[in-house]
Amino acid sequence: MSEATAHHDAHAAPTGFVRRYLFSMDHKVIGIQYWILALVAVFIGMALSFLMRLQIAYPDTPFAFLEALFPKGAEGGQLTPEFYLSMVTMHGTIMVFFVLTTAPQGGFGNWGLPIQIGARDMAFPFLNMMSFWVTFLAFVAIIIALFFAGGAPLGGWTGYPPLSALGPEAGPGQGWGMTWWIISIALFCVASLIGSLNFIVTTLVLRCKGMTLMRMPLTCWGWFTTAILSLLSFPVLLGAGVLLLLDRHAGTSFFLPSNLVVGGKPVDHSGGSPILFQHLFWFFGHPEVYIAILPGMGAVSQIIATCARKPIFGYRAMVYAIFAIGGLGFFVWGHHMFISGMNPYTAVAFSVLTLTIGVPSAVKTINWLGTIWGGKIRFNTPMLFSLGFVSVFVSGGLGGIFLGQSSVDLFLHDTYFVVGHFHLTMGVSAIFGIFAGTYYWFPKMFGRMMHEGMGKAHFFISLIGVYLIFIPMHTIGMGGAPRRYYDSTSFKYLEDIISMNSMITWAAFITIGAQAIFVVNLIWTMLAGKKASDNPWEATTLEWICATPPVHLNFDEDPVVHHGPYEYSVPGAEKDYIMQTDPPSAVPAGTPAQH
Amino acid sequence: MSETETNVETTTSLWGGGVTPYKGISHIKLGMWLFIISDALTFSALLFGYAYLRNASPNWPDPFKFFPSILVSTLMTFCLLTSSLTMVLAVHHSQHGDRAKAFKWILATMLGGMAFLVLHANEWRELIHHGMTTFSNPWGDSMFGATFFTITGLHMTHVLSGVIYLGVVAWRLERRKTFDDEVEVAGLYWHFVDLVWMFVFPLLYLMSVDMGGN
Ligand code: HEM
Ligand SMILES: [Cu+2]
Secondary structure (H helix, E strand, C coil), X not given: XXXXXXXXXXXXXXXXXXXXXXXXXXXXHHHXXXXXXXXXXXXXXXXXXXXXXXXXXXXXXXXXXHHHHCCCCCHHHCCCHHHHHHXXXXXXXXXXXXXXXXXXXXXXXXXXXXXXXXXXCXXXXXXXXXXXXXXXXXXXXXXXXXXXXXXXXXXXXXXXXCHHHHCHHHCCCCCHHHHHHHHHHHHHHHHHHHHHHHHHHHHHHCCXXXXXXXXXXXXHHHHHHHHHHHHHHHHHXXXXXXXXXXXXXXXXCCCCCCCCEECCEECCCCCCCHHHHHHHHHHHHHHHHHHHHHHHHHHHHHHHHHXXXXXXXXXXXXXXXXXXXXXXXXXXXXXXXXHHCCCHHHHHHHHHHHHHCHHHHHHHHHHHHHHHCCCCXXXXXXXXXXXXXXXXXXXXXXXXXHHXXXXXXXXXXXXXXXXXXXXXXXXXXXXXXXXXXXXXXHHHHHCEECCHHHHHHHHHHHHHHHHHHHHHHHHHHHCCCECCCCCHHHCHHHHHHHXXXXXXHHHHHHHXXXXXXXXXXXXXXXXXXXXXXXXXXXXXXXXXXXXXXXXXXXXXXXXXXXXXXXXXXXXXXXXXXXXXXXXXXXXXXXXXXXX | CCCCCCCCCCCCCHHHCCCCCCCCCXXXXXXXXXXXXXXXXXXXXXXXXXXXXXXXXXXXXXXXCHHHHHHHHHHHHHHHHHXXXXXXXXXXXXXXXXXXXXXXXXXXXXXXXXXXXXXHHHHHHHHHHCXXXXXXXXXXXXXXXXXXXXXXXXXXXXXXXXXXXXXXXXXXXXXXXXXXXXXXXHHHHHHHHHHXXXXXXXXXXXXHECCCCC
């Protein structure tokens, strides 16, 4: 065997529960571990959003169950402002890091990348195992922060100083709760460094014979590019996190300005700058939104081509667009800081660069539409969630065109317009990508088909629900409703939005409730779902030639690839799809090139 | 341009799959390169912070006298540069299969690293003795101490990890347990740590020299 794959012989199929399912080095098991972690996290995050929405719609109504659950945070059945803020913080942090960064890349990426490029495993199976367990530790740390006696931190998922750098005197939750929050984020940075390094090396050196770069499924391009973004952005966040910890515990003042007064008392720090933190944070933060979304874009491209029975429209354009989005993503962080005070010329530069990202995003959208155009579309659940992804991503993206202009952003910044925008573009899109991937790969991961009827019900209620939640948020944001605020009914000028806020809350309750359908579907499928055939979607990529579920080391013999990933409906071919491993003769001689 | 590779017979080119496109570069070495890129960005974040704060400060101090600060830090630089040289020799011998010599040169490298650490620790001790802490110093902006200790501290941690890492490699070399280019990969890390110092030395020391002005 070539040297690239030789080391795999080192790890034979493990026996015993612990080595097999807990400390496994098999990329498929690790992928599923990540996926389960994200599943747990998303329900915690969702529960928090339920409480927030309850508070927003009924700020003056006491609820006995709240007091029973949180004797301190909801004394008398009503949430305190600090408690609301700590929920905003925890909801955002858990969702961004432990759901959107964990499931698409750590989960599906780990499970799918090696198989789809025809490798036996990741390049560094041991590091792979480590990256999961460090992520797990980070998750434990965030849960500790959530339940820490002094209260969970209030700084928002962005953890801005000075608040986050001060310590207990800055309010409840700013003591050890905040420190644990930072520890969690730092651990997460380390885990993603290990993970992304592994993804990049694997993609570069472990592709099987015939798997040229331009024959890789777009999913692999998504994971590969995401890994590059992680490798380059998380270390900067790590740096910021270390400095923040030092500010809190070593007396430095990196992010604490001179002459700061907190609670009437002057603070014993001087010489630092909170804006410095914003630069470091958003240098990571903007690429992070692409880390969340690119794997979803890859999965959606894959599913749309498969279910439209057509080659993806403009494969190369799709690849270049992924790279363009990823690359430009490093030069736009300033659009989060228009209001922090910056030279207007700098703002113009950041504006223009930001709007430029619209171009590759539009290329992707048009190519998705081009792919379904005239296709023989199969409207199964993975396809529905993929189309939902495109719809929601575009709807949310339109708001970005407003926010990207510095002059408009001055008005919209820190309003609900932003909340509506990022939930649609990054939150819901990525979640829809995760759902699409789950319904699509579940048969291969666990050997059973998820229930279609429940899947469709889940999709339609969720789709309508998220639109009813997040589009009106744009409207109330334009009306001036502030973000991260626990009771906007107390403002005269916001009286008109109260009814809309309760409507949003009820839409949120229904949407959250609809996720029960998904849970029931998962459990039902695991117990009684229909056995899946090896290739239920009649797809072309390599995971579908594997056993169901795939064996340890994936393939019985090393696959050899002869075709691109999207050879659907090739004129004159026997079937309407050609597996990547089918012999070259599967394409009739003289057939014009596709995609 | 032909948009598809469908009918192209499976290529045997470097990027055709089934072989690593980087001849002679193991995946472990590739991994080390990626780690270095990532780690370099963490250092960049700190150095960016330093530049940002220093530029914004009205009274950034220049307290380092030629003696002892600059002389000692030059000596430290010399230690690291020498250790890079010995590392090159270690790699050279390991590539030519001379285990014993490679082992010796790795020990020499570790010695250079340890000398650096001892000098550095002593320097920290002196500075602390003169009243420099992470939150104050006798000369000016308190952030001088904060940036100095943070950046050199992170670098020192890297050197320390490097010495331990080299120790492990030497031990494995002795027991004939190393993989093909293990010494070379360790060398990459070591050179990187030295390279970081080549930024730290001018930016933190030379730019803080007391030129005798006010
Ligand atoms: C059922 C679905 C969801 C509902 C009802 C919901 C609701 C909310 C609410 C009410 C807030 C607080 C707004 C404020 O007071 O400023 C919020 C903030 C946030 N949400 Fe969600 N959310 C949902 C799903 C998600 C998802 C999937 C993500 C993943 C990206 C997400 C990420 C965030 C973030 C990053 C924040 C900002 C936290 C901060 O300001 O620091 N949410 N969400
Ligand atoms: Cu951004």
